[in-house]
Amino acid sequence: MKIIVNRFLPPKGFLAINLFGMLFVRQLYRSRVSERVINHERIHTAQMVETLFVFFYLLYSLEWLYWLIRRLFDRTINPYRSISFEREAYANDMDFTYLKRRKLFAAWRYYFRWKGDN
Numbered sequence: 001m002k003i004i005v006n007r008f009l010p011p012k013g014f015l016a017i018n019l020f021g022m023l024f025v026r027q028l029y030r031s032r033v034s035e036r037v038i039n040h041e042r043i044h045t046a047q048m049v050e051t052l053f054v055f056f057y058l059l060y061s062l063e064w065l066y067w068l069i070r071r072l073f074d075r076t077i078n079p080y081r082s083i084s085f086e087r088e089a090y091a092n093d094m095d096f097t098y099l100k101r102r103k104l105f106a107a108w109r110y111y112f113r114w115k116g117d118n
Helices: 027-032 035-050 054-071 084-092 106-110
Strands: 002-006 016-019 022-026
Touching: 002 027, 016 035, 022 027, 035 054, 035 084, 054 084, 084 106
Parallel strands: 002 022
Antiparallel strands: 016 022
């Protein structure tokens, strides 16, 4: 995975952002990018490839918006952590062999689980 260290991306509050399979990290946080973070972002890259990139960003945005609206009624919801793509990545980012056995469209199974069920 190509890591691009810069002064602008990701937005403040985030350690890294994966855009089209390239990992952007702020200079300030370069030392905090661990193998776990890289594995997490590789899982996202696999998700992007199988959804042809465009659909990944579309589904990700729509789901984030859905969870953001749900948060208006339930303050315990974290919209970012509730996104199915994030739930799959967080559930498996410490398993460094996960991508070798990951099934196609594995993130879909996280759509049908309630928040907190991983």
